[in-house]
Amino acid sequence: MGSGSLKTGSVMAKILLVDDEESLLSVLSEILERENHQVNTAQNGERAIQLASREDYDLIVTDLIMPEKEGIETIMELRRSSPELRIIAMSGGGRWNANDYLKIAAQLGATLTLRKPF
Numbered sequence: 001m002g003s004g005s006l007k008t009g010s011v012m013a014k015i016l017l018v019d020d021e022e023s024l025l026s027v028l029s030e031i032l033e034r035e036n037h038q039v040n041t042a043q044n045g046e047r048a049i050q051l052a053s054r055e056d057y058d059l060i061v062t063d064l065i066m067p068e069k070e071g072i073e074t075i076m077e078l079r080r081s082s083p084e085l086r087i088i089a090m091s092g093g094g095r096w097n098a099n100d101y102l103k104i105a106a107q108l109g110a111t112l113t114l115r116k117p118f
Contacts, residue, residue, distance in 0.1 A: 014038045014055070018048040018062035018074065019090075024116075028061070045069030049077055057085065063116075064091040064101045072104060079109035092116035 015037050019025050025041045032039050040055070042048040046069040048062060060078060064071035075087055089105035090113070091098045102113035 012036050012038045013058040014040075016040050016042065016048060016051060016055075016057045016060045018042045018045060018060065018066070018071070020044060020063065020066045024063075045071060045074030045077075048074055052078060053081070059086045059088065061088040061090065064089055064105055065093075072101070072108060075105055075109050086111045088112045088114060090114040090116050090118070 015032055017025050017028050017032075017039060018041070019028075020043050022043065025043070029039045029041060040051060040057075042051055044066045045062065048060065049069065052060065062071045062074055066074075069077075071089055071091070075089060078085055078087060087110050089102060089110035091101040091105070092115070093101065098115050102110075102115060106113050
């Protein structure tokens with residue numbers, strides 16, 4: 001799967017955005033595409049795992065609270081198949097404080113964490 005490093009210069013990074021909020025996927029995709037990155041999206045962790053098994057990504061940005069397969073499970077599965085893949089976990093919280101979710105994500109393999117809204 002991913003090369004483990006973001007490409008710079010005129011070469012685009014291939015990024016997978018994972019979130020169940022369609023509006024957030026749309027906004028983030030637009031921002032990243034303006035910066036010449038290639039962006040794919042998935043609305044749940046199950047779909048993200050399917051895409052990541054078929055394509056190489058330089059970076060995966062995933063929400064933690066989603067239907068079908070939450071971000072924590074997604075990160076753990078991605079880590080098993082691609083230990084060097086860069087993963088950013090993001091969360092606005094849920095049943096727990098967002099910082100609790102993000103701390104767990106970091107312990108289980110997220111390269112970076114972001115608290116929503118950003």
